[in-house]
Structures are given as structure tokens and as C-alpha cells.
Amino acid sequence: MKTLQDLLSLPRFSDLVVLSTHKNLNQPVESAEITETPDVANFIPKHTIILTTAMNYRGHQMDLKKMIDELKDHEAAALGVKTGRFIEDIDPEILEYASKVDLPIIKIPNTQPLGELLHQILSYLWDDKTQQMTYAFDIQNRFSDLLMHDVSNARFIAEFGKIINVPIILLSPWRNVIAHSRHFSEGGKPASYYVNQLTFEDFQKTEREQTSFLIEDINQKTIQMTSYPIKVNHYFPFYLMILTPENIPYPISEFAIDQAILVLTLMLYKNQEVQKSFEHLQTDFYSQLLDAKTSQVPRNWLDLGKNYQLVSSQSYQMAIAYCVSSEETQHHMRYQKEEGQVVANWLTEQLPLKQKDVAIFKLRNTNNILLLFQTPNENIDTILEELSNKLQQTLPITLRFAFGGVYDTVNGIGDSYLEALAALESTKALLYPPVIQHYQQTGLSGLFDKINPKDVRYFCEKTLQNLAYPTDPSMIELRKTLKYFLAYNCEITKTANVLFLHRNTIKYRIKQCEELLGLSVQTPESSLTLRVALELSDSSD
Structure with a gap:
């Protein structure tokens, strides 16, 4: 940026003389204006040189002090006065005042046309802008x-x-x-x-x-x-x-x-979009893995998942990381989407530093982040609480976690995820959900610990028939649908959301279950009996 000193040092402006006294002339110059308007300071940009004949101040130069104050307040670069036409010489008191407030007063000789001078100054400044x-x-x-x-x-x-x-x-x-x-x-x-x-x-x-x-x-x-x-x-x-x-x-x-x-x-x-393309591949893989039990085609998940942080282990546990919305953001979908992406990126950076063998991913149409823990860590609750507090100290984000159970095979990951969803569902009625929420089993199976296992199996087979211990994929799918339908108090919408299925699919499957069992699954008596049988057959399988 050009300064007043730069401009005055050029040969073409050698006839311009600074009359006031200043320590330096390093103030920037960006423009120039010709004017006879006393209140011009209100209409000019900063760092402008004002060129004038001062015709309005002939005979009463002391009024220039007000103009000098206004120009100084608006950060003008200098005031150039053409002498010899309306003002022969600038009053020494005006020069002393300009020196005091540090606004340079430049004497322009009577032989210098203001229009030509303006053109020369602007050409110089415009060359600088072009550069x-x-x-x-x-x-x-x-x-x-x-x-x-x-x-x-x-x-x-x-x-x-x-x-x-x-x-x-x-x-x-x-x-x-x-x-x-x-x-x-x-x-x-x-x-x-x-x-x-x-x-x-x-x-x-x-x-x-x-x-x-x-x-x-x-x-x-x-x-x-x-x-x-x-x-x-x-x-x-x-x-x-x-x-x-x-x-x-x-x-x-x-x-x-x-x-x-x-x-x-x-x-x-661009980097963000490239990362999202990888995340879509990761999402597709884990979506299939979470539904692995119903797949009719056996797959080598460990081999397929080596690029998505899936490892061989005897301990698999799912957790859902979710953001607690405030009153301002609970209906703001765009904010929630960006918030979920920021948290996913942050966890991807921070969590692997404290926890070994954790896969972090998202599923489509949700802002929640899924965490797959593959190495047991008794301190994981403490680690996640510390991370939640650390994030909240930096950003206005309240992060919470819902855990499913631990399973020893890859095929159990889907069950752990459904349990994590159930744990998440249980927090929705809470005004202040805990940082960590673990899935709580119903505990019904504990009432039958002392009963002969053969009697338990007989009760389950009699109650659930082909749904007691199914091996056929279609029966496994019906059993899972029935289990979560009853767990969610026979609410079709919630069951459909949890299983990522259409409402009509849930209705159809429940009807199939009722035809197979020969009863309505929604009556209080049959609902309780079926839930007990499902819990017992899970425990004795």
C-alpha cells in the first residue's frame, strides 16, 4: 500500500509542499477527491487526500479547524489547499492546529490545475492497485x-x-x-x-x-x-x-x-467430500454386518472388513454416540447434521489415542455415530466421560453414549447394536441423560435359574413353536421382529425404526407370527408369556 511519503517523493509531485509539521508521513493513501464541500468527511472512504481551493473559507480561515477535525476523525490522508486564488496563504494558526492533530496540510501552487493533479494521483494509486x-x-x-x-x-x-x-x-x-x-x-x-x-x-x-x-x-x-x-x-x-x-x-x-x-x-x-465417499463405503459394509443374522449367504466378514477397522476378536461391543439437542437446535436439521459430522471427525481423531481397535462409523439417515469396541477396556466409561467433557469445553455440544452388550463373535455385533438402540431409547424420557447408558436386560431369565433346563426348553418350544430355536433365516427374522415388537410395547413405528424396515413389513411379519402361534401377540397374557419364552430361549440357546 502506498503512503503519503511515497507519493510526495515522486518527481511529478515535487511542487507539492507539506506546510504543517509531522514526525512522519507514513499514513496510507488509497484515493483522492476534489471538493469544496465543508462536510466532505462524511462522504469519503478512509485514507483519501482532499484537494480544494478553500473558496468557502475565504476571509474566515479559522473555520477550517472544524473541517480538519472531521477529516482526522474519518482517517483522511491529507488536506491539499490550492493557494493564490481564494486564499493567498494558509494562516499559521491553521498550520499549527493541523500539526497538533496530525493531519498534513499540503500547499498546491496556483499554477497546478486540480483536475490534472487528481488524475496524476489516481493514476499512481491505480497502478498500485493493479499490481x-x-x-x-x-x-x-x-x-x-x-x-x-x-x-x-x-x-x-x-x-x-x-x-x-x-x-x-x-x-x-x-x-x-x-x-x-x-x-x-x-x-x-x-x-x-x-x-x-x-x-x-x-x-x-x-x-x-x-x-x-x-x-x-x-x-x-x-x-x-x-x-x-x-x-x-x-x-x-x-x-x-x-x-x-x-x-x-x-x-x-x-x-x-x-x-x-x-x-x-x-x-x-474437497478433502471433506473425499472422506465422505469412503464413509459411504464403510456405511454400506457395516449396514450389512449389523443385519448379518438374517443374511442367507455366509460371508467372511473379517476379510471384507479389514479396510474398515474390523479385527478378529473374542469381544465385540457396540455403542451409539449421540448429541443431546438444545431447545434452539432440536428442530434444526442442518445444524444437527453438521454437528454429527463434526463429532464423528473429532472422535475419529481422539478416541483411537485412548482405545485400541475401535471402529467409528455412521449409518445413513442418522446423525448418530456408531462405535465398535473390539478390545475389552475396563476404563472405557471413564475415557468416554473425559472425552465428552473435553468436547463440551471447546464446542457447544453435549455428547452422550449408549452401549449394547458384549458378544464373542462377529455375528453378535447386530444384536449388540439393537441393544444399544434400546439403551438409547430408554434415555429419551430423561431430562438429563447420563454420559454413559448401558443396556439393561429384563432379568426374567433369572427367575428360572433353578428350574430343570429340559422343562425350560419344553416351555419355550410349546410357547414359541418354530420361533423358539430357529435355524431357518426366515424364522430368525420373524423371531427378531416379534422380540422387538413386544419390547417396544407393540408400537409398529418404533419397531420399524429400530429394525430399519417399513411399517407394512412389520405388520406383515407380526401377522405371520400370530398365524404361526395361533394367538394374538398383543393381549396382556400372551404378550407376557411370549416375552418370557423369548428371554428364556435366548439364555438357553
């Missing part, structure tokens, strides 16, 4: 090339920092450092030292617009940091931090930085 815009588009082309070559976030930020030659930091939506320029690798404090000085309110301001803050460097000296929201998503942006932006060299302008931020936004968006 800045040209450089900005060069930066955009350079970064667009990086985008096309799939460079990493770290490489992009390193290149950006090299160009603007000041420290920069890229933060995730949960405000962890993703990448930083080389300035933090040359000794001194890490990038997080500077980020940690920002408050929760500082980040909230940045989410709305570009914001500047004052922080301390490693020598406890106050420096400036400018923060930009990178809105790949609407509600949970990334953050770009630029330290000491006043040291960015010419001709890099704010426009050039905007171009770089635009390309960075596109790059982060």
Missing part, C-alpha cells in the same frame, strides 16, 4: 495448482506462510492445530501457545467475521493476530490465524489473502 490485484491472482493460480495436485493441509499452509512471510496457523472446527507455517519450527513456542491465548468468546467472534486480537509473543510483547473463519460448513468453521499481519510485505494485499482463503476453503471442502 496488487495481479499479484493476488498469481497467488490464486499458484494455490489452485496445489489444489489440483492434492497437496496436504500442511503443505498448503507451509506454502502460504512462505509467500506472506509471517506465521500462520490452521485450526480444526474443534480448535486443534491442523497445520502451521515453518515459523513455529525454528525454535520458540509451538503454535498452540498462541492459540491457547484466545478465549471462547474470541472464537465466537471469528465464526461471524474476520477479527483481530492482541496476544503475547514468547517475550511477553503484545502482538496482533488476525483470525479468519474458513466456512467449509455453516455452523462449525475451520480457523486461519495470521500473526503480525502488519509485517506482510508489499504487494500482498487483503485481496490476495482473500484469494488464498478461497482456495483453502475449496481444498478443505
Whole structure:
């Protein structure tokens, strides 16, 4: 950006003389105007040179003080007065006052036409703007090339920092450092030292617009940091931090930085969409695995799932991570969708650092995150509680977990998931659900511990007939539908949602069950008997 000193040092402006006294003339100049309007300060942009003949002040120059004050308040660059026409000389008291408030007064000779002078100043300034815009588009082309070559976030930020030659930091939506320029690798404090000085309110301001803050460097000296929201998503942006932006060299302008931020936004968006394509494959795989019991074709799940964090184990347990909505967000679908994606990405980053062999994925048409634990850990509840608290300290997100039971084979993962859904369902009536909710069995089987197993089997077969211990896939499917239909108090909609089936499918299957059993499953007597038989046959299978 050009300064008043730069302009006055040019030969073409050698006949312009600064009459007032100033320590320096480094104020920026961005434009120039010719005017005879006394209140012109209200209608000009910042850093403008005002050119005038001062015709309205002939005979009463002291009124110029008001104009000088207004120009200073609006950050004008200088006031140029053409002498010899309406004012022969500028009063020394006016020059003293201009020196006091630090607004340069420039004497324009009577031989200099104001129109020609305006043209010369604007041509000079426009050449500067053209150079800045040209450089900005060069930066955009350079970064667009990086985008096309799939460079990493770290490489992009390193290149950006090299160009603007000041420290920069890229933060995730949960405000962890993703990448930083080389300035933090040359000794001194890490990038997080500077980020940690920002408050929760500082980040909230940045989410709305570009914001500047004052922080301390490693020598406890106050420096400036400018923060930009990178809105790949609407509600949970990334953050770009630029330290000491006043040291960015010419001709890099704010426009050039905007171009770089635009390309960075596109790059982060592209990376996000690439990740989503992998997640869709992962979703399809786990959707099939969760319904493995009803599949008529045996599959080698461990081999198929090696690319999706599925491992061989003797302990499989499903949990559902879900967000507790506030009054403001409970009906805001877009917010909930973005919130679920942020939590999934955050858990993918944080949880594997504390828990071995955990697969993290989502299912279609839900914002919940599914966790498959494949290595027992007696401290897992504590770990998840700590993660929930850590996330809530950073973002306005309340994270909770619902657990199913533990199974020793891959085919039990689907049952563990249904139990996790039942545990989640049990929390919906709670105003403040616990951080961890485990599936609670009905306990009916405990009443029959001392009864002869043969008698138990006879009771189950007599009550459930072919649904007692089925091996045929269609009978297994009917039994599962009946079990969850009764567990959800014979509510078709809830059963359909849990099993990811259409309401008509549930109705059809329940009708099949009633024809097979020869009774209505919804009467109080038959419902209780069937639930007991289902529980006992599960336990004795």
C-alpha cells in the first residue's frame, strides 16, 4: 500500500509542499477527491487526500479547524489547499492546529490545475492497485495448482506462510492445530501457545467475521493476530490465524489473502467430500454386518472388513454416540447434521489415542455415530466421560453414549447394536441423560435359574413353536421382529425404526407370527408369556 511519503517523493509531485509539521508521513493513501464541500468527511472512504481551493473559507480561515477535525476523525490522508486564488496563504494558526492533530496540510501552487493533479494521483494509486490485484491472482493460480495436485493441509499452509512471510496457523472446527507455517519450527513456542491465548468468546467472534486480537509473543510483547473463519460448513468453521499481519510485505494485499482463503476453503471442502465417499463405503459394509443374522449367504466378514477397522476378536461391543439437542437446535436439521459430522471427525481423531481397535462409523439417515469396541477396556466409561467433557469445553455440544452388550463373535455385533438402540431409547424420557447408558436386560431369565433346563426348553418350544430355536433365516427374522415388537410395547413405528424396515413389513411379519402361534401377540397374557419364552430361549440357546 502506498503512503503519503511515497507519493510526495515522486518527481511529478515535487511542487507539492507539506506546510504543517509531522514526525512522519507514513499514513496510507488509497484515493483522492476534489471538493469544496465543508462536510466532505462524511462522504469519503478512509485514507483519501482532499484537494480544494478553500473558496468557502475565504476571509474566515479559522473555520477550517472544524473541517480538519472531521477529516482526522474519518482517517483522511491529507488536506491539499490550492493557494493564490481564494486564499493567498494558509494562516499559521491553521498550520499549527493541523500539526497538533496530525493531519498534513499540503500547499498546491496556483499554477497546478486540480483536475490534472487528481488524475496524476489516481493514476499512481491505480497502478498500485493493479499490481496488487495481479499479484493476488498469481497467488490464486499458484494455490489452485496445489489444489489440483492434492497437496496436504500442511503443505498448503507451509506454502502460504512462505509467500506472506509471517506465521500462520490452521485450526480444526474443534480448535486443534491442523497445520502451521515453518515459523513455529525454528525454535520458540509451538503454535498452540498462541492459540491457547484466545478465549471462547474470541472464537465466537471469528465464526461471524474476520477479527483481530492482541496476544503475547514468547517475550511477553503484545502482538496482533488476525483470525479468519474458513466456512467449509455453516455452523462449525475451520480457523486461519495470521500473526503480525502488519509485517506482510508489499504487494500482498487483503485481496490476495482473500484469494488464498478461497482456495483453502475449496481444498478443505474437497478433502471433506473425499472422506465422505469412503464413509459411504464403510456405511454400506457395516449396514450389512449389523443385519448379518438374517443374511442367507455366509460371508467372511473379517476379510471384507479389514479396510474398515474390523479385527478378529473374542469381544465385540457396540455403542451409539449421540448429541443431546438444545431447545434452539432440536428442530434444526442442518445444524444437527453438521454437528454429527463434526463429532464423528473429532472422535475419529481422539478416541483411537485412548482405545485400541475401535471402529467409528455412521449409518445413513442418522446423525448418530456408531462405535465398535473390539478390545475389552475396563476404563472405557471413564475415557468416554473425559472425552465428552473435553468436547463440551471447546464446542457447544453435549455428547452422550449408549452401549449394547458384549458378544464373542462377529455375528453378535447386530444384536449388540439393537441393544444399544434400546439403551438409547430408554434415555429419551430423561431430562438429563447420563454420559454413559448401558443396556439393561429384563432379568426374567433369572427367575428360572433353578428350574430343570429340559422343562425350560419344553416351555419355550410349546410357547414359541418354530420361533423358539430357529435355524431357518426366515424364522430368525420373524423371531427378531416379534422380540422387538413386544419390547417396544407393540408400537409398529418404533419397531420399524429400530429394525430399519417399513411399517407394512412389520405388520406383515407380526401377522405371520400370530398365524404361526395361533394367538394374538398383543393381549396382556400372551404378550407376557411370549416375552418370557423369548428371554428364556435366548439364555438357553
